[in-house]
Amino acid sequence: xxxxxxLREGARTLFFRPPHTAALHARPSTVLLLLALMLGIVIxxxxxxxxxxxxxxxxxxxxxxxxxxxxxxxxxxxxxxREDSAALPEGPSVATLFSLLLAQQxxxxxxxxxxYLAAMFWVPVSDAVDVVLDxxxxxxxxxxxxxxxxxxxxxxxxxxxxxxxxxxxGVLSVVLQLVTPEARFWIAPADxxxxxxxxxxxxxxxxxxxxxxxxxxxxESIEAQARTLPIALGALTxxxxxxxxxxxxxxxxxxxxxxxxxxxxxxxxxxxxRFDARQRVVQLxxxxxxxxxxxxxxxxxxxxxxxxMAAVMNRDEDILFIHLTSHGxxxxxxxxxxxxxxxxxxxxxxxxxxxxEAGVRYRVLSISACYSGSWIAxxxxxxxxxxxxxxxxxxxxxxxxxxxxxxxxxxxxxEQLRRTHxxxxxxxxxxxxxxxxxxxxxxxxxxxxxQIAVGESIRxxxxxxxxRLDAMPVSAR
Numbered sequence: 368x369x370x371x372x373x374l375r376e377g378a379r380t381l382f383f384r385p386p387h388t389a390a391l392h393a394r395p396s397t398v399l400l401l402l403a404l405m406l407g408i409v410i411x412x413x414x415x416x417x418x419x420x421x422x423x424x425x426x427x428x429x430x431x432x433x434x435x436x437x438x439x440x441x442x443x444x445x446x447x448x449r450e451d452s453a454a455l456p457e458g459p460s461v462a463t464l465f466s467l468l469l470a471q472q473x474x475x476x477x478x479x480x481x482x483y484l485a486a487m488f489w490v491p492v493s494d495a496v497d498v499v500l501d502x503x504x505x506x507x508x509x510x511x512x513x514x515x516x517x518x519x520x521x522x523x524x525x526x527x528x529x530x531x532x533x534x535x536x537g538v539l540s541v542v543l544q545l546v547t548p549e550a551r552f553w554i555a556p557a558d559x560x561x562x563x564x565x566x567x568x569x570x571x572x573x574x575x576x577x578x579x580x581x582x583x584x585x586x587e588s589i590e591a592q593a594r595t596l597p598i599a600l601g602a603l604t605x606x607x608x609x610x611x612x613x614x615x616x617x618x619x620x621x622x623x624x625x626x627x628x629x630x631x632x633x634x635x636x637x638x639x640x641r642f643d644a645r646q647r648v649v650q651l652x653x654x655x656x657x658x659x660x661x662x663x664x665x666x667x668x669x670x671x672x673x674x675x676m677a678a679v680m681n682r683d684e685d686i687l688f689i690h691l692t693s694h695g696x697x698x699x700x701x702x703x704x705x706x707x708x709x710x711x712x713x714x715x716x717x718x719x720x721x722x723x724e725a726g727v728r729y730r731v732l733s734i735s736a737c738y739s740g741s742w743i744a745x746x747x748x749x750x751x752x753x754x755x756x757x758x759x760x761x762x763x764x765x766x767x768x769x770x771x772x773x774x775x776x777x778x779x780x781x782e783q784l785r786r787t788h789x790x791x792x793x794x795x796x797x798x799x800x801x802x803x804x805x806x807x808x809x810x811x812x813x814x815x816x817x818q819i820a821v822g823e824s825i826r827x828x829x830x831x832x833x834x835r836l837d838a839m840p841v842s843a844r
Contacts, residue, residue: 373401377470380518381510386467388522393462401469402435405476410552412480423553430550434543438468438515441536445523458522468515475507512541582622582655582705591659599662600672604646606681611831613638614647614676614687620664620703620710621693622653626765630735630776634690637780642688642788643836649676653705664703666711670721677725686828687722688731692776695736695763699745702736715745729828731790735775737762740818749822752829754779754794757815764805764815774801775817788833791826794819 376386406428442464449458459467482503516537523529606612615638617631635650649672651664662668676687691713694702703710715734722730732753734742740758747753756763756775765774772781778800783793794817802814 370400370404373397373466373470374474377467377474380467381471381474381514383514383517385521386518388459388463388467391459391463391467393460393466395462397466398462398469401466401473405469405473408473408476408480409550412483413551413553415484424551427550427552431547433547434540435469437536437539437543439465441519441532442468444532445519445529448524448526448529449522464519464522467518471511471514471518475511479504479507508541508544512537515540582658582707584707588658592663595660596662596668596671599649600675602646603649603675603679605679606685608681609684611828611835612647612680612685613642613644613832614680614685615639615642615644615649616669616672616676616687616689617648617650617652618664618669618689618691618713619652619654619693620691620701620705620713622655622705625654626771626773627692628652628654628657630692630772630780631690633772633776634733634780637784638688641785641836642832643839644688647676647680653703653708653710663705663708665708666703666713666717669713669718673721673725673727677727680727682726682728684729684828686729686731686825686832687727688733689718690733690735690780691718692735692773695734695738695741695757697738697741697759699738699741701734715742719746729825731825731829733779735763735773739763740816743818743820747820747822749824750828752790752819752821752825754790754817754819756817758818761813761815762810764801764808764810774804774815778804788836790829791819791821 372391376388376391380386439461442461446458446461446464458464516533519533519536520530523533603614606614615635617635617638619627619631621627631650631652635648638644638648649662651662651668651672653664654661662672673687673689680687691701696702696712699715700712701714703712718732728750730746730748730751730753732742732746732751733755734753735756737757738759738761739755740760742755743753743759756773763773763775765772765777771777775797778797779793782800783796784790787793798817801817805814
């Protein structure tokens with residue numbers, strides 16, 4: 368059985384030309400072959416879209432058939448309507464008409480598969496590419512629906528009820544495609560967490576580093592991890608009366624990429640060595656290599672660290688600095704992943720509530736994530752400086768699996784804050800640097816546009832801290 372005539376006539380109908388149905392005679396094997404080819408394309412493209420190991424889920428084959436059944440039912444209604452009209456010439460059978468619709472879908476599936484593969488392997492990955500692919504998919508969906516309507520309209524008897532059935536089919540087929548979750552035949556290890564974060568694919572991977580190791584749990588590692596948070600919190604030094612001290616928490620909850628753990632390590636060391644916070648830093652991170660040494664970056668551990676910091680610091684004068692780095696979602700959630708652990712995402716509203724409940728008066732909050740500008744409004748206040756790696760509508764850059772540091776983390780903490788103790792001054796210098804680097808890297812969705820909001824009370828406290836640090840010899844820190 369040759370597929371050539373089916374693909375040829377399917378292509379004609381995709382461009383709204385009438386098919387030559389006289390030479391087409393579909394058998395059950397024709398329908399099964401077209402369905403199998405469509406399924407094979409979907410399975411193949413989904414597998415190629417996953418970098419690394421993945422598990423095949425055969426149960427996914429049960430999903431997504433409602434649209435096909437709707438198409439088959441519509442074909443049956445039209446053919447029966449033609450048979451009831453004795454004056455009309457004989458038209459295509461139900462199987463032939465349905466096979467033409469399948470041929471349309473097969474051709475579009477092949478085209479979309481090629482577009483997706485080209486985007487994955489040859490186009491710099493960014494959130495803008497995801498937007499373009501979404502628009503391509505929507506355009507293909509609407510084109511397919513219109514082509515199917517034209518084909519069915521041509522083959523239907525001129526009866527209002529049958530034309531109404533065709534219109535209903537067209538509307539329902541589009542709605543079903545939009546609201547029905549895609550059947551997923553391959554499951555990657557980190558899919559459960561990464562699905563919610565479209566930003567994961569929006570980063571530059573030009574620095575040549577590898578991805579993170581997987582977590583191997585044992586009784587020894589679990590017991591060692593259980594000791595890390597009490598040890599870290601117990602080592603915190605109380606603030607000195609009359610001296611503005613800086614306390615710091617760094618938080619990297621996304622274990623699937625090393626860039627985040629590298630960044631919190633750098634920021635923690637910077638706070639210890641340059642901001643005189645040696646015994647006042649807690650580093651929370653999710654990484655397989657640090658299970659026995661550093662507390663996990665979970666929402667509960669972050670909450671407990673804030674509570675302990677508030678208990679030992681002088682809340683009327685000391686400043687709590689928190690740096691969070693991960694992938695970010697448009698709704699403000701911060702991605703958390705460390706399989707096989709089940710982790711909750713941190714939100715700006717949560718963080719603000721914890722700080723308020725703990726009575727932390729002066730805060731410097733740094734969020735390095737896509738769309739992190741959505742954290743500005745919930746966290747702003749007289750005693751707060753909040754800065755973000757992007758505005759609420761753009762991705763940040765440099766947190767792919769091959770990056771050494773995020774663009775924001777590198778420019779802010781590895782460069783500018785090594786030259787000044789002023790967060791505002793460093794941030795002002797960071798913006799043009801990041802913009803230039805993003806242009807050079809080919810970021811396609813526009814400037815990330817880092818944001819900052821500074822309350823008057825925290826500005827005065829930071830001024831005192833800067834004055835003290837500027838006057839200190841390096842050896843005394």
